[in-house]
Structure formats: structure tokens, C-alpha cells
Amino acid sequence: MPDPRLQLRGVTKSFGEVSVLKGIDMEIAAGEMVCLIGASGSGKSTLLRCMNGLEPVDDGEVFLDGVDIAEPGFDLSTIRQRIGIVFQSFNLFPHMTAFDNAALAPRRVLGEADSAKARITGLFERFALGDHMHKYPDQLSGGQQQRVAVIRALAMKPNTMLLDEITSALDPELVGEVLDVLRQLRDDGMTMVLATHEMSFAREVADRVVFMDQGVIAEEGRPEQIFSAPQQARTQQFLASVLR
Amino acid sequence: MKTLITAAALSFAATSAFAAGHCAAGKTLTDGTLTIATGNPAYYPWVIDDAPEAGKGFEAAVAYALAAEMGFDAEAVTWVRTSFDEAIQPGAKNFDLNMQQYSITPERDKVIDFSAPYYTAPQAVLTTTAVVEAGAMPTLDSLKTLKWGVVASTTALPVVMEQIQPDQSPLVYDDNANVVEAMKAGQIDAALFDLPSALFTSAVLMENGALLGQFDPAAAENPDQFGALMPEGSALKACVDEALAAMTENGTLAAIEAEWLQEATGVPLIK
Amino acid sequence: MIAAVSTIAVVLAVVVLVPMAPGWEAVKKSFFDGETFVRTFPTLLRAFLLDVAIFAWSVPMIFALGLAIALSRGARSPALFPLRVFGAVYVDLFRGIPVVLLVYLVGFGIPGLGLPRPWNSPYIWGTVALVLTYSAYVAEVLRSGIESIHASQRNAAICLGLSERDTMRYVILPQAIRRVVPANMNMLVALQKDVALLSFIGPVEILRQAGIFKSLLANFTPYVVAAIIFLCVTVPATRYADYLLNRDRNARS
Numbered sequence: 001m002p003d004p005r006l007q008l009r010g011v012t013k014s015f016g017e018v019s020v021l022k023g024i025d026m027e028i029a030a031g032e033m034v035c036l037i038g039a040s041g042s043g044k045s046t047l048l049r050c051m052n053g054l055e056p057v058d059d060g061e062v063f064l065d066g067v068d069i070a071e072p073g074f075d076l077s078t079i080r081q082r083i084g085i086v087f088q089s090f091n092l093f094p095h096m097t098a099f100d101n102a103a104l105a106p107r108r109v110l111g112e113a114d115s116a117k118a119r120i121t122g123l124f125e126r127f128a129l130g131d132h133m134h135k136y137p138d139q140l141s142g143g144q145q146q147r148v149a150v151i152r153a154l155a156m157k158p159n160t161m162l163l164d165e166i167t168s169a170l171d172p173e174l175v176g177e178v179l180d181v182l183r184q185l186r187d188d189g190m191t192m193v194l195a196t197h198e199m200s201f202a203r204e205v206a207d208r209v210v211f212m213d214q215g216v217i218a219e220e221g222r223p224e225q226i227f228s229a230p231q232q233a234r235t236q237q238f239l240a241s242v243l244r
Numbered sequence: 245m246k247t248l249i250t251a252a253a254l255s256f257a258a259t260s261a262f263a264a265g266h267c268a269a270g271k272t273l274t275d276g277t278l279t280i281a282t283g284n285p286a287y288y289p290w291v292i293d294d295a296p297e298a299g300k301g302f303e304a305a306v307a308y309a310l311a312a313e314m315g316f317d318a319e320a321v322t323w324v325r326t327s328f329d330e331a332i333q334p335g336a337k338n339f340d341l342n343m344q345q346y347s348i349t350p351e352r353d354k355v356i357d358f359s360a361p362y363y364t365a366p367q368a369v370l371t372t373t374a375v376v377e378a379g380a381m382p383t384l385d386s387l388k389t390l391k392w393g394v395v396a397s398t399t400a401l402p403v404v405m406e407q408i409q410p411d412q413s414p415l416v417y418d419d420n421a422n423v424v425e426a427m428k429a430g431q432i433d434a435a436l437f438d439l440p441s442a443l444f445t446s447a448v449l450m451e452n453g454a455l456l457g458q459f460d461p462a463a464a465e466n467p468d469q470f471g472a473l474m475p476e477g478s479a480l481k482a483c484v485d486e487a488l489a490a491m492t493e494n495g496t497l498a499a500i501e502a503e504w505l506q507e508a509t510g511v512p513l514i515k
Numbered sequence: 516m517i518a519a520v521s522t523i524a525v526v527l528a529v530v531v532l533v534p535m536a537p538g539w540e541a542v543k544k545s546f547f548d549g550e551t552f553v554r555t556f557p558t559l560l561r562a563f564l565l566d567v568a569i570f571a572w573s574v575p576m577i578f579a580l581g582l583a584i585a586l587s588r589g590a591r592s593p594a595l596f597p598l599r600v601f602g603a604v605y606v607d608l609f610r611g612i613p614v615v616l617l618v619y620l621v622g623f624g625i626p627g628l629g630l631p632r633p634w635n636s637p638y639i640w641g642t643v644a645l646v647l648t649y650s651a652y653v654a655e656v657l658r659s660g661i662e663s664i665h666a667s668q669r670n671a672a673i674c675l676g677l678s679e680r681d682t683m684r685y686v687i688l689p690q691a692i693r694r695v696v697p698a699n700m701n702m703l704v705a706l707q708k709d710v711a712l713l714s715f716i717g718p719v720e721i722l723r724q725a726g727i728f729k730s731l732l733a734n735f736t737p738y739v740v741a742a743i744i745f746l747c748v749t750v751p752a753t754r755y756a757d758y759l760l761n762r763d764r765n766a767r768s
Binding site for chain 3: 052054077078080084085087089091092094095104105108109152153156
């Protein structure tokens with residue numbers, strides 16, 4: 001059996017006195033789409049940030065394709081090329097056009113010059129942003145900006161995407177266009193870990209749903225199982241509060 | 245030995261007899277004696293070796309010549325010492341004349357009396373030994389090639405620009421201290437100071453100072469002039485002025501200046 | 516309308532009342548003498564070119580050094596701790612010393628160590644003094660700019676695999692520098708005026724030239740001429756800085 005794409009063993013993380021992750025064990029297979037659900041502060045975002053080394057873990061191991069990236073001193077820049085991450089607040093570079101946002105890392109990190117251009121232009125066109133490629137972020141809507149952020153991550157040709165509540169900051173009418181992008185990625189077979197509050201979307205696309213509560217994985221399973229027949233009382237409670 | 249004493253006694257007697265009819269008679273602190281003050285200590289080249297009695301150095305020489313002109317011979321001159329500042333304060337004095345490079349100024353003239361000037365300070369070229377060793381000469385042609393520094397508010401600037409007309413534009417400073425500092429830093433080669441300041445600066449403030457030459461004092465506009473200082477309302481003033489006028493007239497002063505301020509100091513006239 | 520009326524009233528009052536003051540004729544003669552104005556203007560303008568030249572060659576050095584100090588103060592790696600300390604000491608030291616003192620110390624002191632010509636020139640060392648002082652200020656301005664860029668920008672860049680160096684160069688600095696343009700404009704206006712301090716160590720720039728004219732002509736008009744020439748440069752520059760500041764403020768609100 002091949003190594004899972006991502007594997008976490010006993011991952012803990014605290015900020016000062018606050019213990020945010022209390023021993024997470026998790027495996028994500030290549031091509032799998034995993035949705036993290038749970039209340040704000042349950043540790044979803046922190047978990048995602050530990051997966052690409054943006055937050056160093058206090059204890060435990062994080063394997064990417066069988067290599068422990070949580071080891072101190074590990075050169076994270078190499079794995080960051082393989083794991084794309086998109087944030088809730090887009091975090092586009094405001095002084096660059098959408099295209100330059102996406103082209104910066106391929107040029108500087110992958111050393112691509114002309115080859116990047118066609119590829120990145122292709123991405124913009126694929127996600128219906130071909131006309132907006134040369135605009136600056138503040139000239140784009142929130143949904144467009146978030147799609148640019150996804151394109152920027154994809155431009156590095158990652159094999160895994162981490163998506164941190166990427167629709168939470170959007171007006172409701174703009175959420176759909178971003179979710180469409182994720183559907184397309186799923187059809188491409190991209191490995192994805194998605195922290196989300198969009199329960200119906202999770203139910204529709206996820207291979208697996210993980211419910212987090214107070215820094216632990218409270219329950220996980222296939223979406224229909226979690227949403228239709230949650231086993232844990234706190235899962236039921238949470239779902240009752242969000243699906244009202 | 246015996247002869248000498250006799251000769252001195254004789255001459256003293258003769259002088260006293262002569263002085264009785266002279267303008268200074270009865271106007272000095274001690275009749276028959278001229279009491280002259282100098283600095284404590286007195287400096288080169290004004291008084292050599294702090295020993296005015298020897299008559300060596302510009303002011304010492306002027307003092308004896310002046311005394312002679314007024315009818316006192318060498319033995320009738322008594323020296324006392326005063327500080328520079330105490331002498332220009334109002335009040336009773338323990339001297340008839342005080343000579344230590346007092347510039348004649350209207351402010352000072354209000355509280356004490358000045359004689360006619362016995363010296364007009366010329367402009368002198370202050371430089372460094374390095375510049376002299378590099379071949380600078382006391383000629384206008386040579387001065388042109390130097391890098392000049394001048395004080396902005398003095399008449400030195402027009403002198404440099406019009407008489408010397410240097411090849412490079414001069415650097416300009418707020419005061420003499422900055423000029424000296426720039427010279428120490430090697431940023432300028434030469435500067436114009438009045439001769440007394442130049443002598444002092446070169447001897448005391450600089451390690452490698454040198455004086456290249458001095459301009460004819462007549463050329464200076466508004467030059468510093470030194471006068472012998474006397475108590476306010478001194479009866480002796482007319483007599484001193486008369487004697488100084490005579491010494492200027494007959495070339496005595498010029499000769500003393502040439503001897504002690506040009507030859508002895510090695511500061512030649514610039515041609 | 517009210518503004519226009521009151522402005523006209525004030526201008527009229529100044530134009531009419533000031534010449535009625537008993538000392539006006541004397542003041543006019545020593546500060547606003549037309550003949551002196553015409554006579555000294557060309558020389559003063561030429562002297563001002565020296566100010567402009569000193570300014571022009573100082574600015575790139577100030578920003579290069581200021582940037583280097585700002586970056587060294589922000590160095591993250593523990594191995595670079597000494598660099599951080601150096602940056603902090605540098606900024607404290609050179610912001611703490613009055614410019615004019617540094618001009619004297621550096622301008623006379625370093626050449627006094629025995630440098631040969633032309634390396635002892637007051638132009639070189641006066642410039643060094645200006646660069647030391649102003650780079651310390653600019654370093655602080657740039658550092659505040661760098662720190663004002665939200666950490667999420669850095670995170671986004673790092674997560675794309677960019678190195679610390681590229682992150683600083685392509686993501687943080689361009690934004691930080693843009694953000695502190697107004698503050699730096701004010702710095703440049705101050706520098707333009709402080710260039711005149713070099714006259715203390717010899718160079719005859721406009722202020723010194725005006726002083727020379729003043730002694731020569733016993734008239735203060737040359738200072739007025741110098742002030743006008745300065746204003747012709749600093750007023751537009753200050754206005755432009757204010758404009759940038761306002762634009763920046765509007766953009767953020």
C-alpha cells in the first residue's frame with residue numbers, strides 16, 4: 001500500500017496557555033477531498049497551517065508523501081511548492097496585477113519565465129478570469145479575488161490544496177463561483193483539505209467529512225454518514241446549530 | 245668694572261638733568277623713571293625669552309626706543325607685569341605705559357587711553373609646513389595655486405578674491421577656529437590672518453603651522469592697530485604720541501618691525 | 516466667498532499697513548533692496564545649484580543605507596542578532612546627534628586623521644555626515660513601513676514557496692515603500708534645508724554666499740533672495756508630500 005499523501009500523528013499545538021490541537025491523527029490519500037467542519041476556534045485553521053509547516057507543531061509528526069516535514073530544521077520551501085494554500089482573506093498582493101500575483105512564485109521559485117505565461121494565462125481562462133488578468137486586486141470583486149488566490153496557488157503546480165474557509169469572507173451571491181472552482185479541481189483529482197462552513201457543499205463534494213471540536217477530531221466518516229447519522233452527541237449538536 | 249659703574253653714574257646724572265626740560269618731566273609715576281608693563285609672561289616675538297629688560301623682541305625694542313625718544317635712557321626704564329584683562333579695566337595703574345598687543349578699539353578707549361599706534365598688523369599667510377615643503381613661495385603667483393580658506397565676515401575674502409585671485413574657489417568658514425581646523429584636516433592650504441593672530445595660531449594652535457609671508461600693512465583696509473595703553477586721562481599721552489610720531493617719521497619703528505617681525509620671525513613681505 | 520473676502524482683507528491690510536510702520540523705509544532698504552536683489556540673484560542661484568547637487572548625490576546613498584539598516588533591524592534569524600543590535604545602535608546614535616555637530620565631527624575629524632586630497636574633501640565628508648543622519652531617520656521610516664504590512668502578506672508569500680529574501684523584495688518592500696512615501700517626502704524637504712549646514716565646513720552654498728554678500732554689501736536682501744529660492748523648491752515639494760499623504764489616507768479609509 002502506498003504512503004498516504006498526508007499523514008498526521010499525535011499533532012499538538014498551543015498558543016501560549018491555549019491548547020488548540022490536542023493530538024490529531026489523520027491520513028489523507030492522494031486524490032481525496034476532505035472537509036473539516038466544526039465551530040470557530042475548534043482548531044480547523046490551525047490544523048491546516050500545521051499541514052504545510054506555516055505553524056510549527058509542538059509535538060507529533062506530519063508526513064508528506066512519507067517524509068516528516070515537522071522535523072525541526074526541515075526545509076519547508078520545497079514542500080510548500082507541492083502544497084498550495086488559500087486563505088479566508090485572499091491575501092493577494094495588492095501592488096501586483098492578478099496575473100503577476102500568480103506568476104511571481106513560478107518565476108522566482110520554479111525559475112519559469114515564458115513557459116509560466118501560457119500556463120498561467122490558461123488557468124485564468126479556465127476559471128473565467130481571462131478578462132481580469134491584468135487588473136489589480138482592488139479592481140476585482142471578492143469572489144474574483146478569491147479565484148485569483150486559488151489560481152495563484154495552482155500556478156505552483158501543487159499536488160495538494162489546503163483551503164481555509166475560503167468562502168467565509170464573501171457575500172453570499174459570490175460564494176457559488178468560488179465553489180464551482182473547487183468542483184472543477186475535484187474533477188481533476190486534486191487532493192484537497194477544505195475547512196468550511198458550507199455544509200451542503202461539503203455533503204455534495206467531500207469524500208470524507210471530519211468534525212473537529214475543541215482541538216480533537218470528534219467524529220469522521222463519509223458525508224452522508226456524518227450529516228445524516230452522526231454518532232456523537234456534540235456532532236449532532238453542532239449540526240443542529242448550523243443546519244437550522 | 246669701576247669704569248663702567250662710573251660711566252653709568254655719569255650718564256644717569258646727565259639724563260636726569262636733560263629730562264627735567266623734556267615733555268615727560270613730572271608726568272611719570274616716579275619722576276625720572278618710565279614704568280612700562282608687559283604681559284605675564286610676555287611672548288615671542290613681542291618679547292624674547294620673557295625678558296623685556298634685554299630689549300629683544302618687537303615690543304621690548306619699541307619700548308626702549310620710545311623711552312630714549314622721550315628722554316629716558318635704558319636704566320631709567322622699569323618693567324612691571326600685568327595681566328591682559330586687568331590693564332583694560334578702569335582704575336589706578338601701576339605703570340606709565342602698558343604694551344602687550346592691545347588693539348585700539350573705541351570701547352576700550354572709553355575707560356583707558358591709547359597712544360598713537362606703534363604697530364599696524366598686516367595680513368599674513370598662514371599655512372602648513374607641508375605646503376611650504378611642497379614649494380609654496382611668498383609671491384602672488386605661488387599664492388594663486390593654493391587652496392584658500394577665509395572667514396566669511398572679514399575683509400580677508402575680498403583680499404583673497406581681488407589681490408590673490410586663486411585658481412580654485414576658496415572655502416569659507418564662520419570663524420578662525422574653523423579655518424584652523426580645516427587646515428589641520430588638509431582641506432585648505434592657506435588662510436589670511438592678521439600677523440599677530442597668525443603667529444599665535446602657528447605657534448600655539450597648530451603642530452605644523454607655518455607663515456608664508458605678510459602683506460604690506462598699508463594695503464590692509466581697517467587693519468588691527470596696537471597702541472600703548474595708559475591710564476584714562478594720562479598726562480603722558482601727548483608726550484608718547486609725539487615720540488611715536490618722531491619714530492615713525494625717522495624710520496625707527498619700521499626698522500624695529502623689520503628686525504623683529506619680519507627677519508626674526510622669518511615672515512617675509514609678499515611680492 | 517467669505518474665504519475670498521477675508522483673504523483679500525488680510526492681504527490689503529499687510530500691503531497697506533506694513534509700509535505705514537515708521538521703520539518700514541529702513542527695513543525695506545536692508546531687506547528688500549531691489550538693486551541688491553538683482554545684483555545678487557544670479558550668484559545665489561548658482562550657489563543654490565551646489566545645494567541641489569549635494570542633495571542629489573546624497574539621496575540615493577541615504578535610501579540605500581537606510582534600507583540596509585531597516586532590513587538589518589528586521590533580521591529574523593538568531594544568527595543575525597548582532598546585525599539587529601548594530602542597526603538599533605546606529606539608529607539611536609545618528610538620530611540622537613544634531614546634524615550640525617556630525618557635520619563638524621565628520622567633516623573636520625575624519626580628514627584630520629591624515630587623508631590625502633581629494634579624499635579629505637569637505638564635500639565628501641559633509642555628505643557622509645548628512646547620509647549618516649538621514650539614513651538613520653529613513654531606516655526608521657522604512658522599518659515602520661515594513662512593520663505596517665500585515666503578517667498575512669508574508670504568510671501568503673512564504674506559503675507559495677518564496678524565500679525570505681524574495682518575500683521581502685517582491686512582496687513586503689514594494690508595499691512598505693509606497694506606504695511611507697509621504698513621510699520620506701517630508702524627510703527630503705528637511706534634507707534640502709540641512710544641506711546648507713555643509714557651509715560650516717567650507718563649501719560656499721547659497722546660505723554662505725548670502726552671508727558673504729551681507730558682509731560685503733551691509734544689506735540683508737541676499738538672505739531674502741536665498742529664502743525665496745529655497746521656497747521655490749520646498750513649497751512645491753511639501754505640497755506634493757501633503758497630496759500624497761492625503762491620497763494615502765483616502766485610499767485607506
